[in-house]
Amino acid sequence: MKKNRLQLLLLLLLNYFAFALVTNIPGALFPFWKEDFNLSDAVVRFLGFAFFLAYGLTSLPQGILVDKIGSKKTFIWGASLVCVGSLIFAIFPKFETGLASLFAIGVGVTALQIVGNLLVKEIDDDPSKYSRNLTLAQVFCGVGGFSGGFILAFLKNTLQLNWSSAYFVCAALGLCLALFAMFTFIPETGKQTSQTEDKQS
Numbered sequence: 569m570k571k572n573r574l575q576l577l578l579l580l581l582l583n584y585f586a587f588a589l590v591t592n593i594p595g596a597l598f599p600f601w602k603e604d605f606n607l608s609d610a611v612v613r614f615l616g617f618a619f620f621l622a623y624g625l626t627s628l629p630q631g632i633l634v635d636k637i638g639s640k641k642t643f644i645w646g647a648s649l650v651c652v653g654s655l656i657f658a659i660f661p662k663f664e665t666g667l668a669s670l671f672a673i674g675v676g677v678t679a680l681q682i683v684g685n686l687l688v689k690e691i692d693d694d695p696s697k698y699s700r701n702l703t704l705a706q707v708f709c710g711v712g713g714f715s716g717g718f719i720l721a722f723l724k725n726t727l728q729l730n731w732s733s734a735y736f737v738c739a740a741l742g743l744c745l746a747l748f749a750m751f752t753f754i755p756e757t758g759k760q761t762s763q764t765e766d767k768q769s
Contacts (some may be wrong), residue, residue, distance in 0.1 A: 572753045577691050577701070579697075579745070579752050581708045583643075583684045586710030586741040587677045589719070590650060592617055594670065596717045600731040605663045611639050618667050622674025639683045640754040644746050646679025651742030655666055658735035676742065683754075690755045 594616040602612045634642045653672035657665055688705055689698045718735060723729045 575752050576687070576754065577704075579748050579754075580691065580705060582689060582741075582748065583680055583745060584598055584705045584709040585712035585715075586650070586745055587684070588678045588709040589716050589741070590654070590673060590738050591619070592676055592713045592716040593720070594754035595734070596720050597621055597731055597734070601663075601666070603733075604661070605666075607663065610767075615663065615666050616672065618670040619674040619677075622671045623678050626675050626678050628684070630675075630682055634682060634686065638756050639686060640749060640756075642679050642747045643683045644753060646676040646683065647742045647749060649673065649676030649741050649742075650680070651676075651746060654735040654738035654742060658732045658739060661730070661732040661735075673738070680745070687754065719729075760765065 588601045592677070598612050599613055600614060601607060605612070605615075607615070626701070630646075632640065633645075637645075640731050649672050653669045653676060657669035657673075688701050691697070714733075721729065721736050722739070724731065725735075
């Protein structure tokens with residue numbers, strides 16, 4: 569059981585790091601999108617807005633999704649969307665592709681954040697450790713958000729890669745999360761737990 573909790577803690581810390589990094593990458597890419605896609609300031613910001621529009625539109629539906637299919641399946645769904653959306657944008661770095669890809673990534677990140685927030689308190693049976701786990705999660709979230717610019721600078725300046733390579737990194741993170749989640753025990757919360765108990769009784 570202790571090993572399972574450590575595995576779950578590692579998954580959630582990687583999750584917080586990943587969704588913070590993916591969320592903050594678009595802001596660092598505005599200048600490159602503006603130049604490569606020949607966009608005005610307003611239009612390039614609309615491209616970034618597609619990501620946050622997904623968050624606003626799908627937060628409630630995906631909360632319902634957790635109740636319907638459970639935390640683990642919702643987590644894998646979210647990680648898979650981040651992976652696929654990032655991979656498509658990395659391979660086809662165009663304005664039209666970006667709109668669809670960033671919206672899909674936003675949907676995926678929303679699912680990851682919802683499940684992550686629900687599961688922070690499930691890592692330990694001791695309620696007094698909740699604040700510790702939450703602090704750890706927030707630290708990794710901050711590191712992820714802070715790392716986006718440095719990763720982009722390393723890819724462009726050191727490795728001499730195009731900005732789209734940042735989305736290969738995001739795709740790899742999404743894939744790692746999905747694979748990690750498949751082999752991790754993720755406890756169910758809320759209505760899903762009640763439904764499971766009703767079926768067993």
